[in-house]
Amino acid sequence: xxxxxxxxxxxxxxxxxxxxEAAELPLRACQCGFCRRHGAVWTSxxxxxxxxxxxxxxxxxxxxxxxxxxxxxECGCCVGAAxxxxxxxxxxxxxxxxxxxxxxxxxxEPMVFxxxxxxxxxxxxxxxxxPADLTELQPSA
Numbered sequence: 001x002x003x004x005x006x007x008x009x010x011x012x013x014x015x016x017x018x019x020x021e022a023a024e025l026p027l028r029a030c031q032c033g034f035c036r037r038h039g040a041v042w043t044s045x046x047x048x049x050x051x052x053x054x055x056x057x058x059x060x061x062x063x064x065x066x067x068x069x070x071x072x073x074e075c076g077c078c079v080g081a082a083x084x085x086x087x088x089x090x091x092x093x094x095x096x097x098x099x100x101x102x103x104x105x106x107x108x109e110p111m112v113f114x115x116x117x118x119x120x121x122x123x124x125x126x127x128x129x130x131p132a133d134l135t136e137l138q139p140s141a
């Protein structure tokens with residue numbers, strides 16, 4: 001089974017995607033102002049488990065305020081976004097923010113989600129985002 005690894009610029013936040021090859025993972029470029037300003041290019045797959053590990057995490061919510069967009073507090077990289085739906089956590093990974101290998105030379109598909117309601121947005125995320133685990137490391141004293 002293939003496992004992809006990436007990390008933010010300073011290495012404080014790490015991510016792993018397990019379960020599918022990089023070629024099977026879609027590459028999407030949301031056209032909202034937030035994603036365009038951050039140069040975010042996203043990937044997820046409902047059969048690919050995503051794990052985020054790190055201690056330097058800041059969450060930001062905008063728009064419908066459903067998802068936590070995760071940033072490294074040390075270097076500022078946007079590493080991904082996570083949401084909880086029906087008691088399960090789902091996430092997407094910012095391929096650019098974690099320098100995820102296997103996407104070189106690929107052009108992301110532009111995506112526009114402006115007309116979604118909170119309900120249709122949650123349903124899309126549940127169907128297309130990856131099951132996720134977030135391990136927040138506690139600094140030692």
